[in-house]
Amino acid sequence: MTIRPAVSQRLLIHLLAGLLLMTMVMIAPPPARASQAHPIVALDQAIAETLLELGIAPVMISQRDYFDFWTDDAYDASQLIEVGQPLPNIELLRQVSPRQILLAPWQAAVASQLDAVAPIEIVDDYPYSSEGDIWIHLLAFTRQLGQQVGRPQAAAHLIQQTETHLDALRNKAMDEDMPLLIVQLMDQRHVRVFGGHSLPQGVLQRLGLHNAWHGATNQWGYALVGIDSLFDIEARLVVIRDPFPIGIEQSLAQNGLWRHLPSVKRGDVITLTHAFWFAGGLPSARRFADALVEALDDD
Amino acid sequence: MTSRSLAWLPPAGICLLLGLPLLWLVGSALAVHGDILDTLRTLATPAPTAIDRLLLYYAWWPRFVMALLAGAGLAVAGVLMQQVLRNPLASPTTLGVASGANLALMASTLLAPGLLAIGREWIALAGGGAAVGLTFLLSWRRGLAPTVIVLAGLVVNLYLGALSTVLLLFHHESLNRLLIWSAGSLVQNGWDDVAMLWPRLLFAMLTAMALLRPLRLLELDDANMRSLGVPLKYLRLAGLGLAVALTGSIVSVIGVIGFIGLAAPNIIALAGGRTLVQRLFWSPLLGALLLALTDQLLQRVGGDYLATLVPTGAITSLLGAPLLLWLIPRLRMTGNRPRDTTPLAGYRHLDLKATSWLPFLLASIVVVALLLGQGVDGWYWLNPTQWPFIEGRLNRLLAAASSGVMLAVSGTVLQRLSANPMASPEVLGISGGSAIAVILGIYLLPAPSSPMLAGVGTLGACLTLGLLLALTRRRDYAPGQLLLAGVAIGALFNAVSSIILVSGDPRTQQVLAWITGSTYYATPSQALLLSALACLATLLACRFNHWLDILPLGGGIAQAIGIDVKLARLSLLLLVAAMTASATLIVGPLSFIGLLAPHLARMLGFTRALHHLLGAALLGALLMIVADWLGRQLLFPNEIPAGTAASLIGGAYFMLRLRRL
Numbered sequence: 040m041t042i043r044p045a046v047s048q049r050l051l052i053h054l055l056a057g058l059l060l061m062t063m064v065m066i067a068p069p070p071a072r073a074s075q076a077h078p079i080v081a082l083d084q085a086i087a088e089t090l091l092e093l094g095i096a097p098v099m100i101s102q103r104d105y106f107d108f109w110t111d112d113a114y115d116a117s118q119l120i121e122v123g124q125p126l127p128n129i130e131l132l133r134q135v136s137p138r139q140i141l142l143a144p145w146q147a148a149v150a151s152q153l154d155a156v157a158p159i160e161i162v163d164d165y166p167y168s169s170e171g172d173i174w175i176h177l178l179a180f181t182r183q184l185g186q187q188v189g190r191p192q193a194a195a196h197l198i199q200q201t202e203t204h205l206d207a208l209r210n211k212a213m214d215e216d217m218p219l220l221i222v223q224l225m226d227q228r229h230v231r232v233f234g235g236h237s238l239p240q241g242v243l244q245r246l247g248l249h250n251a252w253h254g255a256t257n258q259w260g261y262a263l264v265g266i267d268s269l270f271d272i273e274a275r276l277v278v279i280r281d282p283f284p285i286g287i288e289q290s291l292a293q294n295g296l297w298r299h300l301p302s303v304k305r306g307d308v309i310t311l312t313h314a315f316w317f318a319g320g321l322p323s324a325r326r327f328a329d330a331l332v333e334a335l336d337d338d
Numbered sequence: 339m340t341s342r343s344l345a346w347l348p349p350a351g352i353c354l355l356l357g358l359p360l361l362w363l364v365g366s367a368l369a370v371h372g373d374i375l376d377t378l379r380t381l382a383t384p385a386p387t388a389i390d391r392l393l394l395y396y397a398w399w400p401r402f403v404m405a406l407l408a409g410a411g412l413a414v415a416g417v418l419m420q421q422v423l424r425n426p427l428a429s430p431t432t433l434g435v436a437s438g439a440n441l442a443l444m445a446s447t448l449l450a451p452g453l454l455a456i457g458r459e460w461i462a463l464a465g466g467g468a469a470v471g472l473t474f475l476l477s478w479r480r481g482l483a484p485t486v487i488v489l490a491g492l493v494v495n496l497y498l499g500a501l502s503t504v505l506l507l508f509h510h511e512s513l514n515r516l517l518i519w520s521a522g523s524l525v526q527n528g529w530d531d532v533a534m535l536w537p538r539l540l541f542a543m544l545t546a547m548a549l550l551r552p553l554r555l556l557e558l559d560d561a562n563m564r565s566l567g568v569p570l571k572y573l574r575l576a577g578l579g580l581a582v583a584l585t586g587s588i589v590s591v592i593g594v595i596g597f598i599g600l601a602a603p604n605i606i607a608l609a610g611g612r613t614l615v616q617r618l619f620w621s622p623l624l625g626a627l628l629l630a631l632t633d634q635l636l637q638r639v640g641g642d643y644l645a646t647l648v649p650t651g652a653i654t655s656l657l658g659a660p661l662l663l664w665l666i667p668r669l670r671m672t673g674n675r676p677r678d679t680t681p682l683a684g685y686r687h688l689d690l691k692a693t694s695w696l697p698f699l700l701a702s703i704v705v706v707a708l709l710l711g712q713g714v715d716g717w718y719w720l721n722p723t724q725w726p727f728i729e730g731r732l733n734r735l736l737a738a739a740s741s742g743v744m745l746a747v748s749g750t751v752l753q754r755l756s757a758n759p760m761a762s763p764e765v766l767g768i769s770g771g772s773a774i775a776v777i778l779g780i781y782l783l784p785a786p787s788s789p790m791l792a793g794v795g796t797l798g799a800c801l802t803l804g805l806l807l808a809l810t811r812r813r814d815y816a817p818g819q820l821l822l823a824g825v826a827i828g829a830l831f832n833a834v835s836s837i838i839l840v841s842g843d844p845r846t847q848q849v850l851a852w853i854t855g856s857t858y859y860a861t862p863s864q865a866l867l868l869s870a871l872a873c874l875a876t877l878l879a880c881r882f883n884h885w886l887d888i889l890p891l892g893g894g895i896a897q898a899i900g901i902d903v904k905l906a907r908l909s910l911l912l913l914v915a916a917m918t919a920s921a922t923l924i925v926g927p928l929s930f931i932g933l934l935a936p937h938l939a940r941m942l943g944f945t946r947a948l949h950h951l952l953g954a955a956l957l958g959a960l961l962m963i964v965a966d967w968l969g970r971q972l973l974f975p976n977e978i979p980a981g982t983a984a985s986l987i988g989g990a991y992f993m994l995r996l997r998r999l
Binding site (some may be wrong): 102105121122123124125126128129130131133134135148149151152155225226227228229263264265266267270271289293294295296297299301 | 389392393395396397398455507508510511512514515516518519523525526527528529530647711712713714726727730731840850856858859861970974975976977979
């Protein structure tokens with residue numbers, strides 16, 4: 040019993056000494072990052088990719104690797120700064136002192152935490168929070184973003200450019216009269232199928248193509264269904280490019296139901312070779328249109 | 339079994355009762371496709387051409403057969419486990435098979451996607467096997483004693499679940515597809531999986547038959563069996579190994595189907611199927627019927643109206659948890675309870691001087707957590723004048739510390755009150771109940787604000803606690819029963835959150851960030867309010883300290899001394915509910931702190947109630963601050979929420995302790 044106080048005192052002294060040492064070693068001047076251009080924070084992928092197309096850089100996004108995949112590596116590393124998952128790192132933001140933070144309506148919950156860091160704006164014309172024609176919403180969204188970052192002309196230009204581009208593609212895709220079924224393979228048994236209020240739906244409309252999925256969809260315009268639900272639909276399958284899961288094609292090839300899907304039997308399944316984000320903005324729409332028409336052209 | 343509530347209905351009657359509606363559902367589902375005889379004939383036509391027939395042959399029939407097979411297999415596994423562990427509440431999901439398989443699949447999806455091409459089944463089996471291995475390892479020293487195994491399984495489940503959550507937080511989009519599997523979808527597209535499963539089921543049944551005689555001996559108690567020369571460990575290992583392999587192959591094909599393995603054998607037992615042979619014969623039948631009926635109903639109700647798939651597995655958990663809660667008071671718990679660890683761990687008497695370093699340690703950690711952090715250029719110390727930074731950190735620190743204090747005090751009160759060293763708000767499911775209420779609040783309230791959610795959370799905690807007490811009252815709040823009620827509520831929470839996660843909506847990441855317990859949203863006023871609440875609640879608990887000194891001795895003694903036992907219990911438990919709800923709002927339902935801090939405090943010598951409470955409170959604050967700080971630094975700029983970080987730290991420690999239990 041007599042030893043114990045000595046032990047704890049020694050422990051305490053060691054701790055304090057260690058702390059002191061750490062302080063001396065690690066002491067560094069307080070952060071100052073005024074030199075770089077102040078970025079705009081965009082936690083939503085549709086907002087981030089549209090901003091980059093409006094000529095704004097750097098943009099702070101939550102996760103680099105997924106962004107790079109879904110944008111098909113379209114943007115330079117110097118244009119992007121990571122701000123952390125699952126919620127933006129506030130201390131990092133304070134250091135970088137962004138000039139503006141743009142949030143999608145569904146991210147509004149973080150606003151109360153971030154408004155001390157930089158002015159926050161919520162993009163209310165967000166394409167995936169309202170019913171109606173998705174393409175009209177995408178355009179309105181782009182225009183509002185242009186207003187909010189003070190580049191209305193760049194936004195108008197982006198809209199005009201995308202529409203002309205899609206019109207040109209429309210001529211190429213004209214002879215495809217079979218309805219299409221846009222799916223993302225989730226595993227051997229389930230797919231996401233895009234319809235109603237989705238980005239692929241908007242692009243198909245612009246290209247004069249038909250979407251075969253008329254079933255219920257969620258807010259982002261897709262439904263999660265078993266492969267069996269695709270059966271009685273007469274359509275050509277379009278498989279979205281996706282980072283995961285590898286090996287699914289092989290297992291599908293041996294799989295009874297998949298092999299008997301009308302489109303698979305005819306051998307006219309299209310697999311897209313470029314990626315796009317299903318809840319993206321005009322840049323994603325354009326990439327999807329490019330990939331689709333390229334694949335349709337190839338047969 | 340002690341209760342005969344179902345004795346008027348023999349097992350065959352129950353099966354008939356479930357079989358008839360199933361037959362009707364199947365008949366009407368097939369009738370859509372034409373003449374029933376004709377649709378049966380499709381089974382014999384291997385290469386149909388008409389689309390209707392194709393769907394029947396490749397989707398409808400395999401799904402139906404799979405439901406029957408999986409239900410039967412899980413029930414067999416359940417019977418085996420319950421027999422081997424002599425614990426009617428053991429079941430395939432309790433030993434960690436599913437969470438191990440889940441984690442292994444997630445990790446290989448992210449780190450080595452090439453492995454997935456070789457075969458998901460093998461990865462899932464390896465992961466599930468490793469998890470069960472860990473559970474066994476933790477309980478090996480106690481000769482795989484039944485309750486210790488269940489407890490070890492519970493901890494392993496929670497721990498692996500926390501690890502999976504970390505992966506899910508940062509890779510939600512690519513792991514979403516695994517969530518569909520792990521939530522237990524029965525959708526089929528061919529006969530491959532059925533072909534893989536039925537020989538395994540047959541093998542398991544035959545082996546179980548072969549082991550029938552020695553397995554029956556397991557109904558004796560340990561000492562008797564040893565004197566008969568039964569190699570206990572190896573017999574248990576063989577029985578459990580068989581059950582685990584069977585569960586593993588089912589889980590790898592269709593994911594986690596909750597509760598069939600638990601419910602089927604227990605219903606049969608309640609209906610009078612008391613011998614092992616009876617249970618081994620009727621349970622698979624009932625399991626098959628239960629799962630097939632649930633699945634058919636779900637297809638009928640959900641198919642046309644929902645844009646998302648509702649996995650059958652999550653639904654069985656949702657339906658099964660109330661069933662388990664209903665079963666608890668009706669079951670007889672045999673097997674040894676976890677021993678009170680007091681003499682084992684060599685607790686020493688409190689020497690206040692020897693623990694005087696604790697406040698100093700806390701103070702220095704507070705200083706470090708406030709001033710040291712990472713930024714654009716790496717590590718740096720804050721200058722105390724940079725108030726906005728310090729203010730932000732202070733909010734989070736206060737929120738974390740007060741939640742830690744409240745959980746620790748709740749845990750201490752519960753452990754003393756129930757004289758059960760394993761009791762804690764997390765293990766008893768009070769946090770889970772509070773979390774379910776808050777999730778429902780987020781989804782159902784038009785504009786949920788923090789105070790509203792706090793109210794809803796408290797209500798949830800109170801209801802859960804009330805339910806727990808009502809269910810275990812007849813058994814004098816026996817520790818084992820309390821624990822298992824906690825398991826049921828935990829499973830309910832998992833079912834609710836997996837139904838929400840499966841949709842793959844980008845918003846779910848925010849729900850996830852909340853469920854996992856981040857201090858991110860702490861505002862200055864919230865932090866101050868929480869600290870005030872924590873202080874107040876601790877003071878209140880300390881006022882009751884002499885109750886807490888006496889109540890562990892048993893209600894009789896307390897009564898004799900002149901304590902109104904009912905009043906004392908009730909007021910203490912209300913205090914626990916309020917504290918747990920407030921803490922859960924910040925750190926989420928799974929943090930282990932409420933379990934860990936009281937234990938640590940006792941190990942350090944805080945044995946009397948007052949010291950125990952204060953020591954646990956200090957340690958709870960300390961652990962939570964460390965977890966919050968580490969969680970923000972480890973993956974900078976990404977952040978592991980404090981609750982999850984705490985469960986990773988706390989769980990690891992707890993597993994070490996359990997091994998020595």
